[in-house]
Amino acid sequence: YSFNQIPIIGIGNIWFLISFVVLIVMIVFAVLKFRSKNILAFAVLFFVITMSLYSNLIMIIGSSFGERFLFVPSLAFSIAVSWCVFKLVKISIEKIVITKSSILFKMHRLVLWVVLPIVIIYSSEVFSRNKDWESNLSLYTADYMKSPNSAHMRYYYGLVLMKDKSLNKEAQVEHPEYLDSAIVQFRKAAEIIPTFADAYDQIGLAYYRKNMNDSALKYYGLALQFN
Numbered sequence: 001y002s003f004n005q006i007p008i009i010g011i012g013n014i015w016f017l018i019s020f021v022v023l024i025v026m027i028v029f030a031v032l033k034f035r036s037k038n039i040l041a042f043a044v045l046f047f048v049i050t051m052s053l054y055s056n057l058i059m060i061i062g063s064s065f066g067e068r069f070l071f072v073p074s075l076a077f078s079i080a081v082s083w084c085v086f087k088l089v090k091i092s093i094e095k096i097v098i099t100k101s102s103i104l105f106k107m108h109r110l111v112l113w114v115v116l117p118i119v120i121i122y123s124s125e126v127f128s129r130n131k132d133w134e135s136n137l138s139l140y141t142a143d144y145m146k147s148p149n150s151a152h153m154r155y156y157y158g159l160v161l162m163k164d165k166s167l168n169k170e171a172q173v174e175h176p177e178y179l180d181s182a183i184v185q186f187r188k189a190a191e192i193i194p195t196f197a198d199a200y201d202q203i204g205l206a207y208y209r210k211n212m213n214d215s216a217l218k219y220y221g222l223a224l225q226f227n
Contacts, residue, residue, distance in 0.1 A: 001065045002152035004192055023048075039083050047076035085114050136160045144185070151192040155199055158185030162206060179206045197227035 009016055030044035052058055054069035063069075086092075089110035132142040140157040147153045161182040183206045189199040204219035 001147060002150045005147045005150035005153070006065065007149075040080060043076040043080040043083070046079070047073045050076070085111060089114060149192060151189045151196060151199075154185045154189040154192070155196070155202070158182040158189065158199075158202060161185065162202065176210060179210055182206050195226045197223045197225075200226065 011017075026044045027048060030041040030048070033041035034045065051070075051073040054061060056064065091111065132139050137160050140153070140160045144150075144153045144157040159182075161178045183203055186199045186203045186206070190196050190203070193199070200219045201223035204216045204223060207213070207216035207219060
């Protein structure tokens with residue numbers, strides 16, 4: 001993800017207001033219920049505390065978004081979902097005695113039947129995603145379509161087109177059509193961020209490899225202008 005896949009919004013945006021109100025309600029609930037050792041209160045506080053490290057509110061970490069930042073906070077989400085599952089099947093968490101066989105197969109089969117569809121759905125998502133990781137080209141080909149407004153995604157897709165397919169061992173252009181496709185992606189990146197010097201630099205390199213030196217100089221000049 002990068003600008004402008006997730007658009008910048010203002011305080012007056014309805015989705016900001018909804019998420020802000022929900023977060024405040026969660027925090028107030030957690031503070032009021034924490035002394036009673038409420039599981040959901042613990043989950044909320046665990047999420048808020050661990051997520052705060054990556055929020056760019058306490059300190060600037062140099063990155064605005066990434067699923068990896070949710071790895072630790074997601075434990076809180078898992079705890080909350082587990083609590084909801086047990087409530088759904090009307091099983092008292094306080095009375096559970098965990099042994100090798102009791103929790104899933106004897107005492108609490110209902111839990112298994114609730115969780116199993118979730119496991120199947122997400123497992124299928126994992127397997128379907130695996131094929132995208134066959135190579136850099138397959139990965140960026142799949143992902144630029146999922147994030148068409150991301151300047152960096154367009155840029156990286158253009159790079160992989162240039163580096164993986166455009167040159168052979170003798171450094172001669174083997175597939176000119178890949179250079180044309182790369183130029184399209186770099187131009188899209190530059191449309192999203194008009195000062196994206198690296199994108200102009202790569203357009204210049206692509207034109208140079210196409211022996212279109214006037215165009216190459218034009219875009220190299222733009223790259224120097226912005227960086």
